[in-house]
Amino acid sequence: MTTNRRMLIYGAGGGIGSTLCRILHDQGVRLHLAGRTETKLASLAQALSATYTVGDVTDTAFFARVAQEAGEPLDGLVYAVGTITIRSLQRLTEADFLNDFRVNALGAALAVQTALPALKKSAGVASVVLFSSVAASQGFANHASIGMAKGAVSALTLALAAELAPKVRVNAIAPSLTRTPLGENLLGSEQMAASIAALHALQRLGEAKDMAALAAFLLSPQADWITGQIIGVDGGRSTLRTKG
Ligand SMILES: NC(=O)c1ccc[n+]([C@@H]2O[C@H](COP(=O)([O-])OP(=O)(O)OC[C@H]3O[C@@H](n4cnc5c(N)ncnc54)[C@H](OP(=O)(O)O)[C@@H]3O)[C@@H](O)[C@H]2O)c1
Numbered sequence: 088m089t090t091n092r093r094m095l096i097y098g099a100g101g102g103i104g105s106t107l108c109r110i111l112h113d114q115g116v117r118l119h120l121a122g123r124t125e126t127k128l129a130s131l132a133q134a135l136s137a138t139y140t141v142g143d144v145t146d147t148a149f150f151a152r153v154a155q156e157a158g159e160p161l162d163g164l165v166y167a168v169g170t171i172t173i174r175s176l177q178r179l180t181e182a183d184f185l186n187d188f189r190v191n192a193l194g195a196a197l198a199v200q201t202a203l204p205a206l207k208k209s210a211g212v213a214s215v216v217l218f219s220s221v222a223a224s225q226g227f228a229n230h231a232s233i234g235m236a237k238g239a240v241s242a243l244t245l246a247l248a249a250e251l252a253p254k255v256r257v258n259a260i261a262p263s264l265t266r267t268p269l270g271e272n273l274l275g276s277e278q279m280a281a282s283i284a285a286l287h288a289l290q291r292l293g294e295a296k297d298m299a300a301l302a303a304f305l306l307s308p309q310a311d312w313i314t315g316q317i318i319g320v321d322g323g324r325s326t327l328r329t330k331g
Contacts, residue, residue, distance in 0.1 A: 102267025288323030
């Protein structure tokens with residue numbers, strides 16, 4: 088399938104981001120990649136005939152540079168950048184809270200803000216996809232910092248969806264634990280992975296392709312009447328209890 092769609096993907100070097108980029112490339116979407124690690128972006132960009140910008144989202148000047156290098160118009164924007172800080176309240180520092188907020192929430196806001204002129208120039212309805220977490224709607228111990236930051240992403244999704252309609256749609260995906268470099272940090276052993284998988288009604292952990300498939304759909308014209316939604320892709324973790 089070929090299209091004239093152009094999209095900007097932050098976190099393109101990550102597990103979910105890179106899987107999504109491959110799906111979009113196969114659909115004929117032209118991509119601009121943004122990320123932190125040059126080696127990952129350079130090889131992906133070469134494979135996908137994409138352009139790219141390297142930088143860190145804690146540097147606010149990065150966003151203007153990305154927007155300029157991505158160019159106009161843009162039909163889609165994805166912010167698949169994130170952290171997982173799982174630590175008790177006693178062990179969390181001010182720096183942990185601020186970094187989680189900057190990387191997950193403020194970065195998402197600045198990514199949309201700087202890309203907005205290009206998104207408004209889309210010939211159709213442009214689509215933004217952000218990443219929240221199951222930890223934004225469920226209370227989990229040791230998730231105070233990441234839960235707070237991802238809760239901000241969910242609220243940002245709703246506010247921007249209202250403010251940018253009808254020209255731009257804004258939705259978020261809320262994953263449960265997913266096997267990517269980020270998720271693997273929490274999986275000390277296969278035994279631990281199996282015990283966490285068993286907490287999900289569907290009895291497995293997430294895979295990058297589970298998130299990427301929904302992101303690709305939300306970016307497509309087939310999703311043109313969906314905005315302001317925070318959609319759990321979580322094996323049932325946010326809504327179902329199969330025991331007790
Ligand atoms: N995996 C899970 O269990 C899970 C659960 C809930 C929500 N999520 C969310 O899903 C989204 C995608 O995550 P993922 O699972 O694909 O994780 P991932 O594979 O680790 O990808 C995250 C990406 O964020 C980039 N990144 C992190 N800090 C950055 C910074 N300061 N500046 C620039 N880039 C930075 C990483 O860059 P490098 O490649 O250079 O490291 C990486 O490419 C994130 O928003 C995450 O919070 C994931």
